[in-house]
Amino acid sequence: MTFTQRLLGKLEGVWRQNHSHPFVREMGAGTLDRDKFRFYMIQDYLYLIDYAKLFALGAVKANDLATMEKFAALLHSTLHEEMALHRAYAARFGISEEELETAEPSPITLAYSHYMLHAAQNGSLAELVAALLPCMWSYWEIGKELSRIPGAADHEDYGEWIRMYSSEEFEALAQWCIGLLDELAEGRSEAELARLEEIFLNTTRYEYMFWDMAYHGQMWPAG
Numbered sequence: 001m002t003f004t005q006r007l008l009g010k011l012e013g014v015w016r017q018n019h020s021h022p023f024v025r026e027m028g029a030g031t032l033d034r035d036k037f038r039f040y041m042i043q044d045y046l047y048l049i050d051y052a053k054l055f056a057l058g059a060v061k062a063n064d065l066a067t068m069e070k071f072a073a074l075l076h077s078t079l080h081e082e083m084a085l086h087r088a089y090a091a092r093f094g095i096s097e098e099e100l101e102t103a104e105p106s107p108i109t110l111a112y113s114h115y116m117l118h119a120a121q122n123g124s125l126a127e128l129v130a131a132l133l134p135c136m137w138s139y140w141e142i143g144k145e146l147s148r149i150p151g152a153a154d155h156e157d158y159g160e161w162i163r164m165y166s167s168e169e170f171e172a173l174a175q176w177c178i179g180l181l182d183e184l185a186e187g188r189s190e191a192e193l194a195r196l197e198e199i200f201l202n203t204t205r206y207e208y209m210f211w212d213m214a215y216h217g218q219m220w221p222a223g
């Protein structure tokens with residue numbers, strides 16, 4: 001059994017909570033409140049700015065040219081494909097580029113992205129990949145599951161989101177990250193594997209909190 005199979009087997013309960021969050025379910029049913037999605041888009045754009053930096057750090061920490069090239073490609077596709085989706089949604093939802101870039105991150109956006117950057121900056125390449133894998137892997141799985149709901153991928157508001165994350169291109173990126181973590185986990189001590197598991201679990205939990213934050217429009221307490 002590979003390290004990532006073992007991880008998912010062990011953490012299945014917390015992992016699957018993401019797929020059944022009301023935000024995700026309602027996106028699949030096409031009933032999600034547009035204001036909730038608008039809030040999510042702005043926060044996710046801010047999140048992606050930091051997330052992209054993780055790929056840049058991956059290129060720095062890579063031990064061979066092929067891995068370095070792949071991280072550079074991931075950095076490029078995040079900035080130019082994934083964030084282009086958000087910019088297109090912003091235009092459709094009446095959010096200006098200025099509003100997108102100058103918006104204030106919510107406490108969860110800040111906590112999640114800074115946790116990932118901390119793990120990436122202070123840890124090994126394996127720790128960096130353990131931090132980012134739940135993001136890619138869970139979005140791909142969610143995209144794929146929602147795309148199987150009749151009509152969901154053609155929904156006028158949420159279809160484009162579903163098509164992007166269920167695409168073969170996104171699947172290939174997620175699969176590459178899964179393979180990389182398995183490779184980097186080989187030959188490590190149980191203590192090191194436990195550290196990778198802790199990081200993976202924490203970003204899986206943050207994924208849930210991100211959906212929840214978006215669903216409830218959660219910002220800082222007033223005052």
Ligand SMILES: Cc1ncc(CO)c(N)n1
Binds near residue numbers: 082
């Ligand atoms: C919060 C979050 N996790 C994962 C992804 C996938 O890149 C995203 N766009 N946003």
